Amino acid sequence: MLPGGMMPVTQLVAMIRSSPPKGAAGLLMAMPADRLPLLAAQLRPADLARLVPALGATARRDLVAAITDERLPALVAAHAEALIPAVPTARLDGVVAAMPDEAVAELLDALPADERRRVTSVTDPRRERGVRGLQYRSHLRHALGRANVQVAAAPQLPAGSWLVTGLRWRIAVAAGFGDDGSHAVRDAEDAAYRLRADGALAVIDGPAAAGVLAYCRSSGRPVNVVTWADQRHDGHLTRALVGLFQ
Template sequence: MLPGGMMPITSLAVMIRQTPPQSAISMLNGLPPDRFAAVAEALGPADLARLMLAGKPGSRGRVLQMFADKDVVRASAAVPAVQAAPLLAEVPADRLRRLFPELPEAVRSALLSTLPSERRDDLLGELDAGHAQNVRARMYVAAVTDALRRFNADVRVPENAPEGIMYVAAYHKVVAIAAHLGDDGRTGVPAAENAAYWLRSHAALSITDRPIDPQVRRYCADAREKGRPLTAVTWADERDDGPLKRALASLFS
């Protein structure tokens, strides 16, 4: 019988914590299913995460198969989302669909950013329409933030700001930014103007993933003629980095 076969569960859990991960996994793998489940229950979330993350990327799926869904969820909550996401990406699609609604929000967002589009859409289908749209909106804001930082922009998010509101500071100037998914500027431009007001910034920029409404373009042009720097730009992915960079630069000129 492998070590721990007759050991009390609490003592075995202590041994697992004190054993290098690969050896601990071998010990667990030799336990009867009922004792394995009891030991996993006795381990803390951080202990479980240590075991699940021990293998090389691409090979950790076999370890995850050993653990119950609830253990995988507990472990995912115990580590930074950027660590949990690539681990969960190794879970088979059917099981991941089952796990996804139970994962912490930050882990879900990081996971969706990690997966290819077809797997991402598959997981979003597990959420209700409103929740799925909220997740997509947060992903869009994160992607816009990454795009701005590719220009070496100093992007900051004000405390208690509404979703999608951020600002960029440079050359002793501040540009308030509103990023909105599924908008043509009619929501984003007022949001950017409001943010500029309470941030006391000198300019405002609306970023959306859809073509800007012609009336919104005229409104922004009229605002600029009156001395209020205001621009709306479409950004859907990296192919739109050029127009976004030019729009931001124009507000600092």
């Protein structure tokens, strides 16, 4: 029995599992704060995760406080955008450490600025380049979409390379984060060869090396490198694509 002669935990668990999310959330939050961990410990992560959308900000903080450090990452993973603000900074490092780089990158794009800073502050610095590279690829793909072209991944290409089609032309595009173009140009040309594309475009977040620019000009093939860091460079990206289409 729960302290105070209350309903047995097993009966409460059964009611929560059989109730719609809003009703189940009400049952969970009706528990006194000091008894909530006892009930939460008997619920599966899936049981708890389905309640999150029905909980307000205060209730989410209470729920997070009731979950052990060992179980918290699994719960947050299901509703990271909603639950990260409820996780105290002192417990946040363990949650972020359990998330794959792809999930951290997506989370950083979804969170408001203050929460992004909190997540970044507890992220292992050794993961920074990988996470930022994944963000760059995602942002670049959206930018290509804004250029009014069709963008598609291909199973024979590595992540960060796409086939862009427009005006009956096919261009292989490769992203290079933290690269001076040396690797990205190679990746773009390799993708163009595999896809039998009409041209290759390397997109990097900083200036291209002089040797890379010279290579693109003298190669005799439709290959180019362009700098794109954010929406301010959308025009450069579009002009580079159009130049290869022509």
